[in-house]
Amino acid sequence: MITHQHEAVIIGAGLAGMRAAIEVAKTGQDCAVLSKIFPSRSHSSAAQGGTGASLGNLDDDNWEFHMFDTVKGSDYLGDQDAAEILAKEAPEVIYELEHMGAPFSRTPEGKIAQRKFGGHTLNFGEKPALRACYAADYTGHVLLHTLFEQCIKYGIRFYAEFQVVHLIVKDNVCRGVVAWDVRHGGLHLFRAKATMFATGGYGRAFRITTNAHANTGDGLNLVMRTGLPLEDMEFVQFHPTGIYRNGILMTEGARGEGAYLLNKDGERFMKRYAPTLMELGPRDLVARSIQTEINKGRGCQTEEQKKQGIPGDHVYLDLTHLGEARLREVLPQIFELARNFAGVDPAKEPTPIQPTAHYSMGGIPVTINGEVIYNADNDSVRGLYAAGECACISVHGANRLGCNSTLDATLNGRRTGRTIAKHLPDLIYEELPDDEPEKAEIEMDWYFKADGSENVADIRNELQDTMMQNCAIFRKGEELKTQLDIVRELQERYQNIGLQDKSQAFNTEVMEAMELGHLLAFSEVIVYGALERKESRGAHSRTDYPDRDDKNWLKHTLAYREPDGKIRLEFKPVVITRFQPKERKY
Ligand SMILES: Cc1cc2nc3c(=O)[nH]c(=O)nc-3n(C[C@H](O)[C@H](O)[C@H](O)COP(=O)(O)OP(=O)(O)OC[C@H]3O[C@@H](n4cnc5c(N)ncnc54)[C@H](O)[C@@H]3O)c2cc1C
Numbered sequence: 001m002i003t004h005q006h007e008a009v010i011i012g013a014g015l016a017g018m019r020a021a022i023e024v025a026k027t028g029q030d031c032a033v034l035s036k037i038f039p040s041r042s043h044s045s046a047a048q049g050g051t052g053a054s055l056g057n058l059d060d061d062n063w064e065f066h067m068f069d070t071v072k073g074s075d076y077l078g079d080q081d082a083a084e085i086l087a088k089e090a091p092e093v094i095y096e097l098e099h100m101g102a103p104f105s106r107t108p109e110g111k112i113a114q115r116k117f118g119g120h121t122l123n124f125g126e127k128p129a130l131r132a133c134y135a136a137d138y139t140g141h142v143l144l145h146t147l148f149e150q151c152i153k154y155g156i157r158f159y160a161e162f163q164v165v166h167l168i169v170k171d172n173v174c175r176g177v178v179a180w181d182v183r184h185g186g187l188h189l190f191r192a193k194a195t196m197f198a199t200g201g202y203g204r205a206f207r208i209t210t211n212a213h214a215n216t217g218d219g220l221n222l223v224m225r226t227g228l229p230l231e232d233m234e235f236v237q238f239h240p241t242g243i244y245r246n247g248i249l250m251t252e253g254a255r256g257e258g259a260y261l262l263n264k265d266g267e268r269f270m271k272r273y274a275p276t277l278m279e280l281g282p283r284d285l286v287a288r289s290i291q292t293e294i295n296k297g298r299g300c301q302t303e304e305q306k307k308q309g310i311p312g313d314h315v316y317l318d319l320t321h322l323g324e325a326r327l328r329e330v331l332p333q334i335f336e337l338a339r340n341f342a343g344v345d346p347a348k349e350p351t352p353i354q355p356t357a358h359y360s361m362g363g364i365p366v367t368i369n370g371e372v373i374y375n376a377d378n379d380s381v382r383g384l385y386a387a388g389e390c391a392c393i394s395v396h397g398a399n400r401l402g403c404n405s406t407l408d409a410t411l412n413g414r415r416t417g418r419t420i421a422k423h424l425p426d427l428i429y430e431e432l433p434d435d436e437p438e439k440a441e442i443e444m445d446w447y448f449k450a451d452g453s454e455n456v457a458d459i460r461n462e463l464q465d466t467m468m469q470n471c472a473i474f475r476k477g478e479e480l481k482t483q484l485d486i487v488r489e490l491q492e493r494y495q496n497i498g499l500q501d502k503s504q505a506f507n508t509e510v511m512e513a514m515e516l517g518h519l520l521a522f523s524e525v526i527v528y529g530a531l532e533r534k535e536s537r538g539a540h541s542r543t544d545y546p547d548r549d550d551k552n553w554l555k556h557t558l559a560y561r562e563p564d565g566k567i568r569l570e571f572k573p574v575v576i577t578r579f580q581p582k583e584r585k586y
Helices: 015-026 063-073 080-102 139-153 218-227 252-256 283-295 303-307 320-330 333-340 405-426 438-449 456-470 477-494 509-531
Strands: 002-011 031-035 114-122 127-135 157-160 162-170 173-181 187-197 236-243 261-262 314-318 351-360 369-371 382-385 554-563 567-573
Touching: 002 015, 002 173, 002 405, 015 139, 015 405, 031 162, 063 114, 063 127, 080 139, 114 252, 114 283, 127 139, 139 405, 162 187, 162 218, 162 369, 162 438, 162 509, 187 218, 187 438, 218 509, 218 554, 236 252, 236 283, 252 438, 252 456, 261 283, 283 314, 283 351, 283 369, 314 369, 320 333, 333 351, 382 405, 438 509, 456 477, 456 509, 477 509, 509 554
Parallel strands: 002 031, 002 187, 031 157, 173 382, 187 382
Antiparallel strands: 114 127, 162 173, 173 187, 236 351, 261 314, 314 351, 369 382, 554 567
């Protein structure tokens, strides 16, 4: 096994990983970034609609409104110390990106343009705020490329197409990782004083998702396998507007620009669910409203679609009144996506949409400075850090607001990078345990010898379909119990997979098999947490427990995998500073 040594090793080259790397490199300390795909292909580049910050370029916005909206949006499960930092530091983070060269869209006077986004308001809920800074609907793309340029400027070492397969943590001290060289084959040991996870989200556990194929939650399972907990995994966000049948995202920026949601009677049904904010309600509420319309028989499936036996139903996102010129100017990507993937001209006819798995609120629990914790007292693992979508800080609580995630990734990526830079002089290259890194070799060997009768794609399909059926927008005890059995049975079948490709270079069959292992492992945690949490809060909506229960459930879950494979939950209090939990009305 080839051994590398870097003071800091960051896994993930999305907004969080690259932003952190810049902070470490700026101090002259040595930093490497590993990514299983080429850095600029990270899912951050798919972010469309915008990044939140109370610049107040077009209205009287301020950070306190932003903090309040984030806390209320989280259904009061978000930690308010983290929300305060997010809202306060956001403008500085945006201006810094601007000065790095990010080409934001502009107002006529040349300021950064801002648009409306769901759940973002002025004056504590009075009316929609213009808060999302954007570059047409390619916001993530331009931010990611801007950061990549900066990383190159600082001479950061990239290991592109290195898939991390193993994390070495013993006695709450991190000692590095082992990665598979996707291009050439072979394992590499990376010893590091500081290791950071920035491995993004896990939407691929669901059939209908906005997420890239690479979003398989590897980091979560690698961390959990060492005995460390995951936080609030039961909270999975469904974005209201994915293109019907494939889930490709139609950004919330579309509704921010004025698009409507219509049911089969041509009615703007959001007036029933969010009379003040209408289509700009928070995502959990809008997604539930769409699903309710569909469940009540007001979906828009055509007779032709029914005849063809197309599963699932949809409602319409109507952009026609914006006109082609405006669409091409401010929403050029979704203009094309609607044409290519929904087969409609969005300037002339409404686009069929359905809710789609989008974002993971839960993840690797961290302090507000990005240190990974190992218990409910916030004690942290030496030398291990996390930020971005794979982390749970927890700023988004039970439901993230749109345009707060690219912000979370860049802002908390920056903070975590600063923490690492500060800690590095006191950290050392820790000893490796006797049986490491051989454990990774044994595991890789298992994949290359796997000759069972089960097929990886079949198991993945079953997982995605059943997660969609039993653990999506509306959940119920019996269905969750069924799903837990299904996931556990799929895990057993996974032990008997057969792989044909024995080659070393670009062995995507082995990669996908490993990713499926991660999907199966954390899906069990999602379902287990959803079954245990007997209330409805944010994105977690139980039809058998329809109310929020602050008395018993205003707390975070920490899920541990015990040595015998079982999951155990602990609980952690929510940090409440400025805003006491209230009923949520929009
Ligand atoms: C279609 C879409 C549109 C979105 N639009 C918006 C928006 O407009 N505004 C907003 O705020 N948010 C948006 N989001 C959410 C936001 O983009 C993401 O949450 C955020 O960009 C995640 O950044 P990240 O750095 O945490 O992870 P990512 O950008 O997903 O990067 C993950 C990195 O980890 C690496 N990695 C993963 N596993 C391994 C492994 N085993 N070994 C090595 N490397 C690994 C990957 O190669 C990748 O480099 C959107 C999300 C999607 C899917």
